[in-house]
Amino acid sequence: MTRPWLGVVADDLTGAGDLADAVCEAGGSAIVVVGTPGAPPPDCDAAVVALKSRTAPRDRAVAESLAAGRWLVDAGCTTLYQKYCSTFDSTDDGNIGPVADALADLVAGDGTAPVSVGTPATPRVGRTVYQGHLFVGRQLLSESPLRDHPLTPMRDPDLVRVLGRQTAARVALVDRATVAAGPDRVATAIEAARRDGARHVLADAVGDDDLDTIAAALLRGPTRPLVGGAAGLAAALARARSGATAPASTPGPASGGSGAVASSSAPAGSEARASSSAPAGNDLPAARVVPVVPAGRRLILSGSCSARTREQVDTFPGPRIPLSPVDLDVDFAGAVAGVLAALDAAYRSVEEPVLVSSSADPAQVAEFEVRLGAGRSAELLEAATAEIAVRAVADLAVRRLLVAGGETSGAVVHGLGLGALRVGPAVGPGLPWMVPDPGPRLALLLKSGNFGDPDLFTTAWHRCP
Incomplete structure (x- = not known):
């Protein structure tokens, strides 16, 4: 032991x-x-x-x-x-x-x-x-x-x-x-x-x-x-x-x-970290071997407002769905349902990852704080992102999630009811894919706001379990 x-x-x-x-x-x-x-x-x-x-x-x-x-x-x-x-x-x-x-x-x-x-x-x-x-x-x-x-x-x-x-x-x-x-x-x-x-x-x-x-x-x-x-x-x-x-x-x-x-x-x-650019598989050391994740759809949930995450959002070439705290404040259930409907439609037309983003620049964040009250915007967005993740896994066959932002990641993992995570292959420094153990067979990359290259939302999947 x-x-x-x-x-x-x-x-x-x-x-x-x-x-x-x-x-x-x-x-x-x-x-x-x-x-x-x-x-x-x-x-x-x-x-x-x-x-x-x-x-x-x-x-x-x-x-x-x-x-x-x-x-x-x-x-x-x-x-x-x-x-x-x-x-x-x-x-x-x-x-x-x-x-x-x-x-x-x-x-x-x-x-x-x-x-x-x-x-x-x-x-x-x-x-x-x-x-x-x-x-x-x-x-x-x-x-x-x-x-x-x-x-x-x-x-x-x-x-x-x-x-x-x-x-x-x-x-x-x-x-x-x-x-x-x-x-x-x-x-x-x-x-x-x-x-x-x-x-x-x-x-x-x-x-x-x-x-x-x-x-x-x-x-x-x-x-x-x-x-x-x-x-x-x-x-x-x-x-x-x-x-x-x-x-x-x-x-x-x-x-x-x-x-x-x-x-x-x-x-x-x-081997140096550069080895992380190779395909996942038998090259992994024992410490990074994780349970196999079944095939499924890919979802990016971006809640970080850091400069690097906003750059990653701007660089992402695939379908994007906005998530607004103002819309959530007016009709939380309706706004979440709208995002899920847009997700469903996107997955029916493309096989690539889809991005749901609430990332905003400092001026927008300040505007939301004034309009909705201190902390209200973050509270709404975290709750909504967690619900979207849960529903996407349950109803839309999503099996691989990339989540940007520490608070957002915490909300998503708690929403999914996950208890422990095994560390799998990394796509870059501090960016490991992880798999719940025990728990549902999902792969999660939980990204701190300032981590990753600008094209991370496109390139992260090549090391996904």
Whole structure:
């Protein structure tokens, strides 16, 4: 029996898949558990609990994260990991700090120091942290398109300051010079910060070698360290355990997300991520083998309003069906029925994928917020997209779904009643196809908003199980 060594509490579903993909690329095995789990996890190296807590009310986010953390500890995980976005998506009233506080208390219950250590840095896709400031490519976070995110606008690049507004605990920084000095210096700096009263420690990282240094320092620490970050640091932890070495960092597209660092997590001598361009089949490592999915129709559900997703929508050459929150507010059932009728008609005339999109630019999103009230647009669209997915699977023989957006993905998976997802072949960094196990035989690609090439909606299907 393989008990998981890495236990992950993820604040959304696409981030969970991103991190699970990173572990699989490092040669490990991972399972994504949807929602607060019950039964013990199956054999795997990493058990990843996917919550919908990034923008949830604080009390609920903390309670669900703590329940997931306890389950992971009880399952025998020796490293507890708080997964958040590589752009640290969280407002001043957000949940990264409160969840970190709660998980630190949980770890402290084991008699270890109540300190969390982490970084959202993902160097291979342009997410770097220097002097505590988060960069997206060459731009400070506050100058990137993330400043206008409809739910979590990021207008302060100083992560120590951002996290400090979410928790009463002290937040410290391990700077780049310390990281460059090696694991011993990092471990010493973390211990010094803890003794000085810090409960949360953030670290600079501008390259994958920095992540490896931080990971090595963490694995020398307490029996059950509490780590926070994007998929990049998780990949580094997997490398540290296996003795693999990250390839030299190369600049990546700023449009990527934390999952893209998974491309650096393969053990030395293994095939690179480029092998994902080959057809799915017997070339898959054991960790990525998933149950066979029967033939069926293909559906794209796009709810993300990120710049990259809007580009993917614009690039898609196939049939498109719009989904409007205004229409849903006037007549929810009628609007959903109209989309389903349009889907049925499209499938009768073409065999290619069909796109249902509610993606909008920042100005449109702001207009919807004013017209419908704060949060109403997102609430309507998530409920409608989930219902469309359920009806499309039940009535229109859809068996393969590509869903764009973390909140949208969570709504769809919860609507379908899925419990656990096996990680299958990836079409790109942080973009694995997954299959429910147990559950209906469906293939799902759950895409974070900024992930994927512009033509992803057309090219993703060649690796579909």
